[in-house]
Amino acid sequence: MSEEELSESIKFEAEQYVPFDIEDVNIDFQILGPTEEPGQMDVMLVAVKKDVIGEYVTVAREAGLNPVVMDVDAFALSNMYEVNYEIEPGRNIALVNIGAATINLNVVKNGIPIFTRDSSVGTNTVTEALQKEFNLPYEVAERLLRGQEVEGASPEDAHPVMVSAYEEILAEVVRSIEYFQTTALHEELSEILLSGGGALLSGLPQALAERAGVEVKVAEPFRNIIIPKRFDRAYIEEVAPLAAVAVGLALRRPLDR
Ligand SMILES: Nc1ncnc2c1ncn2[C@@H]1O[C@H](COP(=O)(O)OP(=O)(O)OP(=O)(O)O)[C@@H](O)[C@H]1O
Ligand SMILES: [Mg+2]
Known part of the structure; x- marks a missing residue:
């Protein structure tokens, strides 16, 4: 099928994968490429409930902004990755973003997302333990x-209170990795690129490396981005891992793929 033909039939195809009424969601897709089976192709499908989109659009408009593109955390992360890192053929890189209330995991291979999973755990568990x-x-x-x-x-x-609160976060990331390994026919993970507030928590990247048994690097979302002098470079470097999703979003342009 060509992209145009697919656009026509996708709604019908999507119905079997989307757990909501197809009229209540907006859908978009990306052709990933042909599969090993002749005549078949892999298509990535994204569906978002219209009322969720409405809420985000309202927030942006109330802030005086005009939203032109909407994206998903996991894919913003892979765009951030693409612009800043060389593709390493055959290696499975897990982009793990630990936010306040959510963890996004996106495993990319040869620059293409092959597995994504979100969980509702985050650094809030650490804050709550301290409280x-x-x-x-x-x-x-x-x-x-x-x-x-x-x-x-x-x-x-x-410190000790934080370290024991990390446990829940680490267990969740490891669970996601295990899901990946089962669904991806036991593919091995080569590396974790960690972003979000979790990457800034003292000792968390090291603890994750130990628990997951794989090398953990902290993401540098501004690696290949030229920052004008008027911005405070030291501050940006300090909080850079927090900006991984924002950088990925800012790279998008209307109508691009
Ligand atoms: N230097 C720091 N500055 C800001 N937040 C930090 C810092 N170090 C650790 N954190 C933690 O990171 C959290 C914010 O992380 P992040 O910006 O990735 O989350 P978020 O995107 O707002 O949340 P979510 O993705 O769950 O919606 C804070 O709530 C805080 O607990
Ligand atoms: Mg976030």
Whole structure:
């Protein structure tokens, strides 16, 4: 099928994969390439409920912005990866983004996403553990989590509490990797490229490497991006892993594929 023919039939094809009424979702697709079976091709399908899209559009408009492209975290991550890293043929790289309330995992091979999974665990579990242990309000616990001294607790006091709270996050990432290995017919993972707030938590990248048994690198989303002098380079470097999804989104242009 050509792209045009596919566009016509995709809605019908999509119905069997989308667990909602097809009229309630917006769908888009990308042809990934031919499969080993002759006459067949792999197509990546994305479906988002229209009311979810509506909420995001409203937020952007209320902020005075005009949204032109909407993307999914996992694919924004692979665009960030593509612009900053060389493709390493045959290697499976897991782009893992640990946010406040979500973890996105996207395994890319030869520059193409081959497996994605989102989970609703994130750095909030660490913040909550600190709140409980030291009886702190959220904002104060967040400062402690970033390694600052707060009234009632030092980073040294916080360390063991944080490390035990990492457990839930690590277990979830490992679970996603295991799903990948089962669905991808036992393909091995070559490396994890870690981003999101989780990448900035003291000792978390090392703990993940140990738990997952694979090398973990912290993402550098601005590696190949020229930053104008008027921006504070030191600050950008410090928080760069937080910008992985934002960089991937900013690379998109209307109508591109
Ligand atoms: N230096 C830092 N600055 C900001 N947040 C940090 C820092 N270090 C660790 N964090 C943690 O990272 C979290 C934010 O990470 P991130 O920006 O990836 O999440 P998010 O995209 O807002 O959340 P989600 O993806 O779950 O919607 C904060 O809530 C905080 O707990
Ligand atoms: Mg996020």
